[in-house]
Amino acid sequence: MTPVALARAPWPDPYLNVDDYDPEADLMVINLGPQHPSTHGVFRVVLYLDGEIIIKAIPHPGYLHRGVEKLCEKLTYAQITPIVDKNDYVAPMLNEQAVNMAFEKMLGVEVPLRARYMRTILAEIQRVASHLLWLGTFAMDLGGALGGGTSVFMYCFRERESILNLFEDLTGCRFHYNTHTVGGQRHDIPAGWAAKVHQTLEAISQRIPEYETMLEHPIFVRRTKGVGVIDADLALELGLTGPLLRASGVDHDLRRDAPYHIYDQLKDLAVAVESEGDCMARYKVRVKELRESIRIARMLIDNVPEGPISGGRPIKQPGQFKAKGGQVYVGIETPRGELGTYLIAGGGKMGDTPYRLKIRPPSLHALACVPYVFPGHSLSDAVAILGSLDPIMGEVDR
């Protein structure tokens, strides 16, 4: 449904006083969440409706606040990796990489080339799994749990299971892997894993056109095209990153602009950019990224060099790594955008714990656009917009 223009420029004021809107209107207050199947976790939005049209939306996060940053101040550097797995539980590999890269930068630990190759491959495969989960749940948001959306959900989870099997072969876990350590990897590539990766990703890349055909349905197009437009100015103002920013027409990708791992050797990395900024553009960007990630992972898996997978000595005691002070910031590109880790070292008596570990989650900034984008849309479009933002409440509330 085309959003109603609320005659406010350049974008609606989130601090709009409801009293100013229309004194004669019968405002209806709807409480979407915290337990709602399509809020992607425990997220609550209070919506003020004039008929079917939202005139004001107040987001209320915080229902999954687990105090992760405070917890990390008690733990040594080697103990933090399994904790941050639980932040973004759809892409745990990239959470591990973010904190471990910050620790390595702080402690001056060199990562061997083989481990860097492995990290790149794991990141790209994890991106495929994350986008597949997003695609399935987004289609279910639009189609309803018992409607047509369940088909895409089932297909996407079938592919995601095959990727989880790859990770299970490598690490022994379906997720929450704990496979990254300070200075390298914990698990080496098992025999025959490369062929399995090729087989799995080939099957997925053959099936992506099937999903696109399913999602060319006129209902899907009408529910996503022109809905939830975030223009580039607003996106930059709110600090959106990742697919949300690229769907708004800003060509920005940390893998290319601030390369880490071995992304600086990938000269032909294609960054998907769309200019519309609506839900359809976000869908297109993510499907393009699916293809690109599959291509990169399949290209790199054949070229993994031989060598050690961990640079440092094997971790035998938790307080092995110590730093007196200093601060670093590391940002990496996760499926949801820039995941930043800001670390101040020098905590604890021995200096073996962080003094402060600040995590900059991309989903928190994505949810910041809720009060700007929701007004003017109908209630059913709010679900579509929220689904297209792909928020993960674990990293929003931390």
Place this chain on the structure above:
Amino acid sequence: MAVNESDRSFDHPLYETLERFPGLDLATTAVDKVLTWGANNSQWIFPMATSCCGIEFMAAAASLVDLDRMGSITRGSPRQSDLMVVAGTITVKMAPRVKRLWDQMPEPKWCIAMGSCAISGDFYRDIYSVIPGIDVAIPVDVYIPGCPPNPEQLMAGMLRLQEKVNLKRAGLWSPPETRPETGKTIEPAIKRLLQAGRDERITAAQLDQAMSLMLPAVDLPPRPEPEPEPTAEADAGTTEAPAAPATPDGGHHE
């Protein structure tokens, strides 16, 4: 844990009808088997999926493991559900909501605590904002350990729940479910966490606010009242109007 068995209502109006007619009361056994079979194979699930375990719950509901083949459909409303699967960390902010949704589910109802966080809080248990397991708030029938449990483990937990339902409906004793980490049962007592007086810094007003779904107050401008008609009868009515709040319901009952 400690489910009060008298609260579990298995009575069906069909039983009363059958027992009223001599001869037909023999059919209650067969009817009971059918009802048990139906209750076991149509456990509609209300997913309290807050975090990581919710993703594994979705994977269990998807094509590989497929909870649907046990007749378990995921429902978004507690009023249509028989089984609540608590999947994920429950925070102090979320626990009153979980309790409220649990109270809205019709009897007989069951609860599965899926994952370490729902069982004991896992490594977040000492954090100020996390409650140490959902069983301090609502009674739990089956614990499924793991971080997160595989979908196959969830399926095994569903099978254990079916055995438990069979025993309960047959009136037999079933072993009490204990916490996997301590081997002990625990009484649900959300008051222990949210009781006024437990912490001097928490006032009763703050507790009321925490326990209720408070919406921000919206003060809409008052609508202009219609002007009274300038007649003698209307003037008499307005003079009597201040006396009305003293006996607000008197006129309606008469």
